[in-house]
Each structure stands twice: as structure tokens, then as C-alpha cells.
Amino acid sequence: MSTLSEFHLLSVLASEMNMRKAAERLFVSQPALSQRLQTIEKEWGTKLFIRSQKGLSLTPAGELVIKFVNEVISNEEKVRESINALNTEVHGTLKIAVASIVGQNWLPQVLKKFVTRYPHAKISLITGWSSEILKALYEDQVHIGIIRGTPDWKGVKIHLFEDSLYLVDKEITSPEQVLKTDRPFIQFKSDSNYYQEIQDWWHRQFQTAPKRTVVVDQIETCKQMAFNGIGYAILPAITLGGAEQDIFKIPLIDENNEHLKRDTWLLGYESAFQLKQVQAFVEVIKEHIKEENQ
Template sequence: MDEKDWTAIRVLYEEKNISRAAERLYISQPALSYRLKNLETEFGTKIFFKIKGGIEFTPEGTHLAEYADEMIKKLQHTKDYMMNMQGEVKGTLRLGVSSNFAQYKLPKILKEFSTEYPQVQFSVNTGWSTEVMDLLNSSTVQLGIFRGDYEWYGKRTLLHTENLCLISAQEISIENSADLPFINYKTDNSLKALIMGWWQDQFSEPPRVVMETDRLETCKEMVKNDLGIAVVPQICLQPSDNLHVYELSYKNGNPVSRHTWLMYDQDLLKLPTVRSFVEFLEARPSV
């Protein structure tokens, strides 16, 4: 087995579908099937069997997938530390970043950092903060940027604090929000809890939800067209949105705020690329 075999097994184990795995690997389905057949011949065992809609791994295949995942991590760590021995700020920086931060903040940050350190490449995984936490815990990424408060055994740096805002196409009174149509959007549980915590602090009745959208940006467009109100993080708002924006507070006067954290393992600061990026973020007045 080599690195390509390890990657093929890991992706197939994640997808449980040969055609989707081939797409992720950017190879043809016959080429992937041929590689898998050779692996089964090499180990003298079946790795998987077909079921309706996909495949299922045998116990031997599951063991092989776990071995492949371990070897990929070891190889990446070896590459990282070989680069560290040279003492140069170059190589690949592996980042896990929450979706909203990735959309609204990350591009400018990466552009500025790459201007200062042109020999650094980026491998970026985006998703909800819970998904980014899984990537960080599995060492798939070196640095995680999370929105919301999560437990973490390693180092953490507060990057940003923002308010939650109620948005509307028309001028409204927050006190009357419970009577207005409300638009929801899919997001991580920490933001959902923050929104509902504020609502329950203000009103005895649940919001009158008239729409459920898959993305925050879709929700914003619905609000722009005066189809309802919504509660969104400040990070997603631009002057060009032409919305009425109301920063939220609890009844006790405290703002409804959300934190963005940078989290990482202290030992990774031995890597020049990681250390330089952490120092770059910490030196910024606010991201």
C-alpha cells in the first residue's frame, strides 16, 4: 500500500459509494475499482461488499480503513516536522473554519498572509463549528476557527466578538417581533440556542415561523423582500443590504454576543508555518 491507496480507502470508507468516492478522488470509477481489486488481492480478503445504494465494509476492510487513516496522519505529521527542521515558513497550512467566518472574513486574511508568506499553501475545510471541532480533534486540521463556545484542551485565542441582530426590510419595534412572520435558516446548534435563548428571554410565545431556508444568505434575501424578519450574526451584514438592523440585548441589558475562537494544539507552534499564522492573527486588532 502507498499514499494513494490509503487515501482511496479512507475516502471510500467515508462515502460508502464507489462513484462518489471516485469523484472526490478525481479518478474514473473503473480506475478506483481496479485499485481496490488489487488491494483485495494483496491482502487476500474482501474489503467491502455491495448493498442497495452503495457498499458496506467488511471487518477486514474497516480495519484497513482505520490503518489507512492512521498512516495518512503519520505521513502528514512527518512532512510537517521535516519542514519545521528547515526552519522556513513554507508548506501547507491545514485549516478548519466555520462557514460564516470562511465566507465573510477568511479570504481577506489568507490573501494578506500569503502576500507576506508566498511559499505557504492552504488546505481549508469549512463547515459548521461542530464539524470543524471533529476535524481538529482528529488532527485532520492544524488550526480550527470556531464560532460559539466549545470545550478544548489546547490553546485558544479570542479573535472576534459580535452581536446578534434582528433584521427587517421595514422599520419595526422589537417589542412587537412576536407578531411578525419569522424566517429560519439551517445553522449549528450553538447559534440556534443563542437565538432561542434571546427569544425566550423576551417573549412567552414561540416565533411565528413562516419559512425554513437552507442557508443564511437565502434567509437574508427573503428578509430583503419583506417576507419576514430574522435574527442573524452581525458578521453577515453589509451596508449594501439596505436592511433595518437592531442589535439584540437581554432584558438585563447584556448584549446577545457570539465569540469566534482560534484553537490549536500548543505543540504545533513548533512548526514555523503554524506559528507564523497564529502570530499573524493575534497581531490583528480585530478579525
């Protein structure tokens, strides 16, 4: 039976599908890696990888073995986490999936406090759209997720904060002026529920579509284009930070004459919150939010 180190070797090979890159990641020479692979394949009694000029490809037997290998590695991580949870000191890897906007603008301060306080803990971070964060949680890739919007989640759900939405521009000082300007409405790609919120507000306010629209991939690109006077944008307060100059910020008002806001939630399964690194991270978050509100 192969050892865990050999399982790790197979997992890296399957991830890279390239002998040179795999050897670099494993800090071994290509001949040594090739020899170890031959020994492992001999143990399994079959070829696991086929070499070609384009790299490596898995044989059908290889696909079965790699699936088994990755399951073993995943289970080993969980066992190690459970062992670490028995200790008083915070160890183990904290696996987080975070909405990109939170990861860029809010999370770094929290992580700085966490790693300073718990230097033995490791962090694995995934960023993406909120829908991708939920997928990572459902597939057990992470311990906790931080998403934007109102989630349909049956596990542990902790409300972190809310921030207002603003129409941001260098010239426009009231919402009605967007109907007169020839400059474009700059939008960033986002989850459908956020996009729908903006669309609903827009049609309630103006009953017509924008004259011109420019769609960009990243919210930071959208922000910089608005800050440089290329067009106007609708941005959440979390991206603004209060340091911007010569920029008008007009709050979006809903049908109840209240500020339109965006919620941020922390989600996870009950079992994840029993891990010491998760408990410690949640405490750091609560302290950080309390400091921000003082």
C-alpha cells in the same frame, strides 16, 4: 510490503468505491488500475475489494488493510509536517475547520493575505457548525478550529472578535413591532447554543412565541429573504458588512442593557501551534484584526 504510492491508491479506491472515478483521480487508465490492484492483493495474499455492477465493496480483510493504510498515510503527513517545521520557510498543509458563517464572511480576506505571503503553504478547509468544528479537532482531523460561541476547550484558546446581533427588517424599526406584523420570523438552522441565545432574548423581550416562523438551512438564505422584505430575521453583524440599504438594524439588548454579542474563537492543541504554517496563520489573523480595529 506495499509502497506509499500503493497505499495512496488503496485509500483512493476505498474513498471512491468505483474503479472509473478512482482511475480519474489517480490519472491512470482503468485497466492499469485494475492490474495494480491485483498485484497489491497478491502481496497481501487476499482479496481486498469485491467488484459488482454497483461498484466496489470491501472484504473483511480489505477493511483491516484500509484502516492500516489510512493510519500510515496520516502518520506520513505528520512526519512531513514535522520535517517542514524544521525549515525556515513556511511549507506544509494548514488544516483548518471553520464555522460556516466565519468561512463565508470573514475568513476569505485572511486566507488571501496568508496565501499571498506564504505561497508554498497549502490549505485544507472544512466548514460546518461549531459543534462539527470541535469534533474535527477532537478527532485530530485539523490543526486549528475557528468557532462561534463560548467553547469548553482545554487546549489553546484565542479570542478573535465579537459582533453584535441585530433584528433586521425592511419595515420594523423597534422590537415591539414584531408583535403586530403578520410577516414571519425567518430563522436559520444553527448550533443549539446560538438558537438558545435567541430564544432566551425573545422570551425576555416578548413573553410569547412569534406568530409565524420560517426555518431555512443557510444563514445567507435567511439574510436574502429578510433583505427582500419576506420577513424579519436576527442576524450577527459579521453577515451584514455595513453595505445594506433600506434595511433597519435594531441591536438586541440583554438583561444588563448591553448589546447581545457573539464571540469567535480560535482553538487548537498545543502541538499544532508549534507548526510553522499554524504560527504564520495566527500572525496573519492578528494583523488582520488589528487592521480592522484601526
